[in-house]
Amino acid sequence: MPEPTLNSYLLLSAVLFSIGTAGVFLRRNLITILLSVEVMLNAVNLTFIAVDRYRGTVDGQIIVFFVITVAAAEAAVGLAILIALFRHKESLNPDAFTSLKW
Amino acid sequence: MIFGISRELIVHLVIIVVVFFALQITAAVLVYMERKVAGLIQERYGPYLVGPKGLMQPLADILKLIMKEELRPKGADVILFYAAPVLSATAAFAAFAVIPFGADTTFFGFLDHPIHLAAADVNVGLLVIFAISSMGVYGVVLAGWASNSKYSLLGGLRSSAQMISYELAYGLSFAAVIMLAGSLSLRGIVDQQSGYWFGFIPHWYLFLQPIGFLIFLTAGVAETNRAPFDFPEAEQELVAGYHTEYSSMSFALFFLAEYVNMATVSAVATDLFLGGWHGPFPLPDGFEWIWFLVKVFAILFFYIWMRWTLPRYRYDQLMEFGWKWLLPAAVVNLLVTAGVVIYMGW
Amino acid sequence: MDAITFWILAAILVVSSVLVVGQRNPMYSVFLLIVSFAALAGLYIQLDASFAAMIQIIVYVGAIMVLFLFVVMLLNVPTDDAGGEPRRMFGAGPRRIGAVLSAVFAIELALALVRVVSTPLPSSDRGAPVATVYDIGVKLFRDYAFAFEATSVLILVAMVGAIVLARKEAR
Numbered sequence: 001m002p003e004p005t006l007n008s009y010l011l012l013s014a015v016l017f018s019i020g021t022a023g024v025f026l027r028r029n030l031i032t033i034l035l036s037v038e039v040m041l042n043a044v045n046l047t048f049i050a051v052d053r054y055r056g057t058v059d060g061q062i063i064v065f066f067v068i069t070v071a072a073a074e075a076a077v078g079l080a081i082l083i084a085l086f087r088h089k090e091s092l093n094p095d096a097f098t099s100l101k102w
Numbered sequence: 103m104i105f106g107i108s109r110e111l112i113v114h115l116v117i118i119v120v121v122f123f124a125l126q127i128t129a130a131v132l133v134y135m136e137r138k139v140a141g142l143i144q145e146r147y148g149p150y151l152v153g154p155k156g157l158m159q160p161l162a163d164i165l166k167l168i169m170k171e172e173l174r175p176k177g178a179d180v181i182l183f184y185a186a187p188v189l190s191a192t193a194a195f196a197a198f199a200v201i202p203f204g205a206d207t208t209f210f211g212f213l214d215h216p217i218h219l220a221a222a223d224v225n226v227g228l229l230v231i232f233a234i235s236s237m238g239v240y241g242v243v244l245a246g247w248a249s250n251s252k253y254s255l256l257g258g259l260r261s262s263a264q265m266i267s268y269e270l271a272y273g274l275s276f277a278a279v280i281m282l283a284g285s286l287s288l289r290g291i292v293d294q295q296s297g298y299w300f301g302f303i304p305h306w307y308l309f310l311q312p313i314g315f316l317i318f319l320t321a322g323v324a325e326t327n328r329a330p331f332d333f334p335e336a337e338q339e340l341v342a343g344y345h346t347e348y349s350s351m352s353f354a355l356f357f358l359a360e361y362v363n364m365a366t367v368s369a370v371a372t373d374l375f376l377g378g379w380h381g382p383f384p385l386p387d388g389f390e391w392i393w394f395l396v397k398v399f400a401i402l403f404f405y406i407w408m409r410w411t412l413p414r415y416r417y418d419q420l421m422e423f424g425w426k427w428l429l430p431a432a433v434v435n436l437l438v439t440a441g442v443v444i445y446m447g448w
Numbered sequence: 449m450d451a452i453t454f455w456i457l458a459a460i461l462v463v464s465s466v467l468v469v470g471q472r473n474p475m476y477s478v479f480l481l482i483v484s485f486a487a488l489a490g491l492y493i494q495l496d497a498s499f500a501a502m503i504q505i506i507v508y509v510g511a512i513m514v515l516f517l518f519v520v521m522l523l524n525v526p527t528d529d530a531g532g533e534p535r536r537m538f539g540a541g542p543r544r545i546g547a548v549l550s551a552v553f554a555i556e557l558a559l560a561l562v563r564v565v566s567t568p569l570p571s572s573d574r575g576a577p578v579a580t581v582y583d584i585g586v587k588l589f590r591d592y593a594f595a596f597e598a599t600s601v602l603i604l605v606a607m608v609g610a611i612v613l614a615r616k617e618a619r
Contacts, residue, residue, distance in 0.1 A: 004454040009495075011561050012458050016465055018554035023469035025546030031474045031520060035481050038512070039465050042488055045504075053495040058579045061500040062588050068507050069599050073606035075512045079519045080613035086523050087616070182475070226581060229502035236510025240482070243514070247475070247521050259521070266514060286581055 009050035016043035030082050030092045034075065041071050113217065118199075121221045125198055129361035130160040136406050143410045167357075170350040175250050178347070182248035187348065187355035190241025194362035197234040200227040201369045202289045204379050204391035218289060219391065227288040228280065231370060232273055235325065239265050241359065242327075242344050249347040257343025260417055261327055261334035267424040268324035268331075274432035275318040278439040279307055279374045282448070288370075292378030306377040311439065315375045317432050319401075322367035324424065326360060329409035333417045368401035369394075376401075453494060460487040474520050478513060485509050499581050 002008075016039060023036025045064045052060025082092070089096055134149070134157065141148030149156035174183060204219030224230055239262045246258015283291040297305045308315050324331040335343035345356045372378060372394060381393035415423065464484040471477045485508050492501035588596060 003451050007561065008454070008458075009491075011558065012461070014557040014561055015462060015554070018550060018557060019462070019465045019469055021553055022547070022550035025550050027469065029474060031516070032469070032471075032477055035468055035474075035477055035516070038481065038508075039468060039484070042485070042508075045500075046488060046491065049492050049495050049497045049500055052497065058584050058587055061497050061579070061584055062592055064497075064500045065503055065588070066592075066595055066599055068503060069603065072507055072512050073602050075515060076606050076610040077613065079515060080610035083519065083523065083614045092523075179475075182479075224498070226498050226502055229499070229506070233502050233505035233510065236506055239510070239514055240517075243517055243521070255521070259518070262514065262518075266511070269510075 006050060006054050010047060013043045013046040013050070016040075016046065028093050028095060030085070030094055033094070034078050034082070037078075038071065038075070041067060110217065117219070118221050121198065121203075122195065125195060125362050125365060126358070128365050129358050130164070132361045132364065132402060132406075133160040133163055133357075135402070136409075139403065139406045140410045143407070164354070167350060167354040172350045172352070173347070175347050177250035179248045179250070182244050184352065186241050186245035186248055187345075187352045187359070188241075189244065190238060190359035191355045191362070193234050193238040193241065194359040194366065197231050197238075197366045198362065198369065200224050200230045200288065201366070201373060202227075202292065202378070203369070203394045205387075207387055207390070220289070223289065224287065226286045228276060228286050228291075231288075231366070232269075232276075235272075235363075235366075236266070236269055238359070238363065241356075245348070245356070246344040249344070251347055254344050254346045257334045257346065261344055264327070264331065264334060264417075264420060264424070265325055267421060268321045268428070271317055271424065271428040271432040272321035272325060274429070274436050275314045275321065276370075276374055278311055278314045278432075278436045281436075281439055281443055282307060282310060284448075288373045288378075292373050292380070295377040296380050304377055304380065304382075306375060308375045308377075311375065311435070313431065314435050314439070315371070317428060317435060318371055318375065319367075319404075320428060321424075321432075322371065323405065323408065324420070326363040326367055328360075328364065328405060330412040330414045331420055332409075333414055333420060364402060364405055365398065368398045368405070371401055372397040450494065454491070457487045457490045457494070460484070461491070475517075478516050478520060481516075482509055482513050485513070496579070499584055 020036045020038075020040035020043060023039065024033050027033055027036065045067055048060040048064050048067075052058065085097060086092060137159065138148035138156065147156075149159040152158040152162045174180070199221040200223070202218060202220035202223065206218055208217075242265065243258050243262045246254045246256075246261070249255070249258075279291060280286060283294045285291060285294070291307075295305050295307060299305060303309065323329075327335055335345065345353055348356060376397050378397075379390040379394040381390075381396075385392055461484050464480045464487065468477045468480045468484065471480060485504060489501040489504045489509075492498070492504065
């Protein structure tokens with residue numbers, strides 16, 4: 001079992017990020033799209049913490065703190081918009097919202 | 103080295119096993135204590151038939167629960183339905199893992215160096231407890247959802263909304279203690295509470311933070327869904343809330359989770375505010391945990407006493423109290439503590 | 449020992465993330481994401497970032513995912529993906545382009561990372577001091593004080609915005 005190096009963490013983070021991106025591109029359900037965005041944010045957090053450990057600073061953990069907070073705010077507003085959309089059209093498929101008129 | 107395994111590892115494993123079983127025995131003792139104390143408050147005998155003075159009653163309860171039929175409603179999601187009580191019980195036990203319950207001891211010379219008496223000793227212990235308590239919400243929410251029944255869903259939603267609302271006051275009240283102690287590790291906080299002022303008042307944070315203690319206990323009672331905050335699972339209101347559709351072992355797991363959560367809140371309150379394992383007269387080395395046990399059971403008795411004395415809050419009164427009264431009180435407490443700490447230069 | 453924990457946690461993380469993206473039932477997706485957050489917190493602890501790990505669990509798992517769960521439960525989200533759309537994942541149309549783009553992106557990232565010279569992580573435990581919460585607090589309130597205050601305003605704005613957006617229009 002090879003020891004994990006910085007590269008392994010960065011590679012893991014890249015894999016996670018591409019999984020999240022694939023989710024945003026391919027899924028047709030708004031909630032799953034939001035969850036994939038959270039996966040992407042987590043990949044970025046992992047990069048910050050891994051590089052943080054490599055350089056011996058704590059700035060990475062502080063940035064992660066802010067990223068998590070901003071993700072919370074974004075999830076709240078995103079879900080509120082989702083609820084408003086769902087109330088209008090009874091569907092969570094982003095392709096259903098094709099008309100500019102409400 | 104015994105059998106090639108270091109002594110420390112053996113002791114750690116033994117401590118983990120002992121803590122695990124001690125929690126389960128605490129739950130059983132609480133079952134008995136609750137019914138007996140309830141009986142005494144209501145001027146009747148509690149259980150007295152099974153065993154001497156009814157002491158075997160918890161055993162009878164457990165046997166009954168094990169032998170009941172395991173039911174599942176028709177449209178219930180199988181995986182989530184059975185995962186919910188497991189999640190609740192796991193979170194309840196895991197939160198207790200980082201609570202220290204005794205001073206450093208060498209177990210009467212079995213070990214070379216004294217070790218801390220806790221299942222796991224972490225630097226950020228208090229944050230771990232808070233984190234795992236916030237995971238306990240999922241068991242409730244899942245149970246409400248997966249039961250495919252409207253009483254369960256309503257009870258689950260209300261219960262989880264209550265739990266996350268009171269988590270804020272819970273966290274802020276122990277933030278004030280962290281400021282006074284200067285450490286996030288529970289062991290460090292207890293160590294700061296040794297010693298006396300004027301020779302007879304112990305150095306507990308209860309005397310420095312009386313309001314913080316009240317806020318903590320109130321929020322803790324609300325977190326564990328106990329009276330007077332048990333509207334979501336009250337029998338007269340919502341049949342039984344989120345655990346309506348559960349029977350036999352799944353219900354026993356919810357029951358266990360509730361009692362272990364009570365024990366965790368009491369243990370944290372003891373460590374934070376009541377001085378942990380420091381007592382009026384020092385016990386011989388290796389027995390300090392007896393004081394800890396005494397204090398935890400005092401708080402648990404208070405819990406049970408409250409349940410059978412106070413009427414329960416209605417749900418909207420409960421939420422209003424949590425957001426409009428308890429949270430501002432906790433914030434003001436934190437600010438005043440911060441001001442005093444800076445002014446006094448502690 | 450470190451290596452084994454890393455590979456196990458990484459495996460759990462990747463598998464649960466793939467299942468989050470691929471799962472039909474949004475309820476299961478939310479729970480799989482919680483599992484992946486827990487694995488990620490384990491990785492943070494391994495990287496000596498216990499504060500970030502606990503913040504992740506308290507905020508992400510304890511609050512954000514509960515929000516997602518409430519929305520999924522209250523909206524009674526349907527488990528199937530498309531309303532009348534063909535289910536072929538790689539059929540013609542936006543899905544095929546999406547799949548191709550994701551694959552290209554993944555390959556590009558992997559190539560870029562593999563070229564970096566392999567750098568071992570300096571072993572800081574049991575030697576150099578590990579950053580404590582105290583250090584983080586000092587840095588947070590000195591160097592990042594403005595960001596901290598701005599974040600609090602952001603949260604207030606998000607809270608008000610979410611309430612305004614989600615309430616029923618009283619006509």
